[in-house]
Amino acid sequence: MIALSGGVDSALVAYAAFQKLGVSAIAVTADYKTLSKEELETAKQICSEIGIQQILLDYDELQNEEFVKNSSDRCFHCRLELGDHLVNLAKKHDVELIVDGTNLDDLGEYRPGIEALKNNGIRSPLVETNFTKNEIRVTAKLVGLSVYDKPSNSCLASRIPWGQRVTNEKLTRIELSETFVKQITNVRQVRVRDLNGIAKIEVEKDEISLLQGDALEEITKKLTLIGFQSVKVDPDGYRPGKINVIAD
Incomplete structure (x- = not known):
């Protein structure tokens, strides 16, 4: 098994x-x-x-x-x-x-x-x-496995900093947000961290430029509609496990 x-x-x-x-x-x-x-x-x-x-x-x-x-x-x-x-x-x-x-x-x-x-x-x-x-x-x-180059992923709860409770509402808006970001920008890898209601978006460093101008405006509009208070783009880009060291 x-x-x-x-x-x-x-x-x-x-x-x-x-x-x-x-x-x-x-x-x-x-x-x-x-x-x-x-x-x-x-x-x-x-x-x-x-x-x-x-x-x-x-x-x-x-x-x-x-x-x-x-x-x-x-x-x-x-x-x-x-x-x-x-x-x-x-x-x-x-x-x-x-x-x-x-x-x-x-x-x-x-x-x-x-x-x-x-x-x-x-x-x-x-x-x-x-x-x-x-x-x-x-x-x-x-x-011949089609997922040979699929970006690594982790469970949706990994987007919520330690000490902040995991709820169905948070998981739903995180999943929807990551779907929106992919649809609007075509990035391959994205994490939307839920920091007490603030969405912090992480993508690969070479794709950060895709999160600007009209694209960012559209993303912000969609994410605030589903419950986020505000939206930020992490200038340092995506790094696995980064959420584990976020204090606030």
Whole structure:
């Protein structure tokens, strides 16, 4: 059983599992509140490409107070709950092994969720075989996976600074905002950080110029209509994990 998101890492694991095990391999995608619709559709597309059976796991992590209060170990509680669901599902399907898409580069970042999955006995074959992110992309391209160059993504809650509660309202406006920014500017990678109602937009440095003039005016209009008080563009550009060090 492969815990499959909409990214290239778990896609490669699912591909390898299906090539080796055929119908004995099952992909499971957690369709929870912090997964964007775009990521869910990508996950479905990946499974269709590979030919692997996909099970959608539907539950609401916003019922988990440890997750909602959004402390620095939010990801631990999220992945602990996911692990419990995966273990229960594995028992129902008589599955002996659950794996995920964690890779070698992930171990160099602050990822409390990795430890939570380990606690449930979930293994990471890309780590065990020493695959880096770049090697994963090269291999995914080689075997023909369409997501080989897909920008990395993370759950919508990662746009909310630690200590500010995660709510359905915030997640919805974050997802809508990122969709608007992509539609208006055609940027590949975007994060809309929700800083107590202020939208801070991060894109790659070489795409910041797209967030000016009429485009920025249109974005600001749309984002304030859906509940943001004001809109800022981060002049330093996108960097993974930046939200974790934002104090205000």
